[in-house]
Amino acid sequence: MEIERKFLVRRDDAFRKSVTSSSHIAQGYMDVKGATVRIRLRDDKAYLTIKGPSANGISRYEFEREIPLDDAREMLKLCRGGLVEKTRHLVPVGNHTYEVDEFHGANDGLLFCEVELGSEDEEFEKPDWLGPEVTGNRHFYNKGLLTDPYPNWKTQLPEEYR
Secondary structure, three states, X not given: OEEEEEEEEOOOOHHHHHOOEEEEEEEEEEOOOOOXXXXXXXXXXXXXXXXXXXXXXXXXXXXXXXXXXXXXXXXXXXXXXXXXXXXXXXXXXXXXXXXXXXXXXXXXXXXXXEEEOOOOOOOOOOOOOEEEEOOOOHHHXXXXXXXXXXXXXXXXXXXXXX
16 A cells, blocks of 8 residues: 655755755556556666556555566556656655655656555654645646646646746
8 A cells, every 4th residue: 555645845945955865757658448567667777567546646556576677668658648757856854764765757847745644544754845745636647747747737736836
């Protein structure tokens, strides 16, 4: 079970001073009814992920396995709508690690983060660079960024998060 919350990140780059590692991610999605099937290349590794629907935007079933890189490249050819590309920055804060995603390509300029939790009501430290919560907002689902990219709706965000 994946339990995560999503937040906007301030554009002032304050989070960058605490980044412990960064990696390039390219991912595509297969058309499957009732689930999200993702193929991800992350630096020199590849993963197959299957996610179930989320009733509340916070929790959903997740299955993820590392797969051979060559297989992933072939599977990406089956994905529709292109790829989502981003740099993922890991930022430890208290007992958690925030994953700050900086998007490129069609979603260039979009910046938000996720924090994975052990339970839906778990308390966690919120750093100063953390913005408003966007958990459950469809704009911030990576799969949705393929069909409705950031430039289409960025003016809906407060100026300091664009």
